[in-house]
């Protein structure tokens with residue numbers, strides 16, 4: 060099976076992360092999919108942003124959850140990267156799905172270390188409205204949240220994000236009833252990938268920005284590579 064290339068936060072190498080321009084570019088570049096992070100605003104809207112605080116990427120400060128969508132839309136989310144992108148606004152999940160709905164894989168990461176009431180329900184509802192259930196992977200470091208997703212919609216594809224190396228990660232994912240194993244690229248090896256496949260679990264490595272690391276993962280049969288640099292991994296894949 061051909062390894063799929065997934066643009067991290069859209070494809071953050073050349074564009075500000077998690078912005079509409081980054082997602083448009085990922086589609087244009089022919090990425091197989093995109094990965095991005097979602098959280099809730101004060102008024103309960105699902106927005107696409109990585110940090111819980113807006114300080115790093117927006118011209119404001121404080122928690123995402125303490126601002127309404129209207130307040131956030133008045134700020135920009137591109138200037139931190141370059142003044143060329145100062146018109147970029149924080150996207151809603153709906154706005155991003157409009158752009159990426161045609162891709163093969165849409166990896167929505169629930170960034171819910173904080174408590175976000177009904178985030179799971181809201182994301183599943185939008186995915187259903189777009190009729191893209193089969194291509195969406197909902198991932199999270201919060202595995203209780205993934206269990207909630209499974210309870211709400213048993214057929215939903217869930218990806219367990221792991222921060223560090225653990226013993227028998229594929230057994231863990233299998234036992235908890237998730238569908239894919241998402242680990243830092245340095246913690247994958249051929250054995251883990253093979254065992255996962257034997258157990259019917261897909262494998263996804265993040266965030267792969269070195270050609271040699273991409274080549275190793277491709278050789279070992281990884282299913283998905285999340286990268287900031289879509290074109291770099293495409294070149295490596297062509298050669299392998």
Ligand code: G3P
Pocket residue numbers: 067094096109168198220241265266285
């Ligand atoms: O989904 C993989 C990767 O995005 C997790 O790390 O911090 O970039 O969200 P982070």
Ligand code: CA
Pocket residue numbers: 068094095096168
């Ligand atoms: Ca992420």
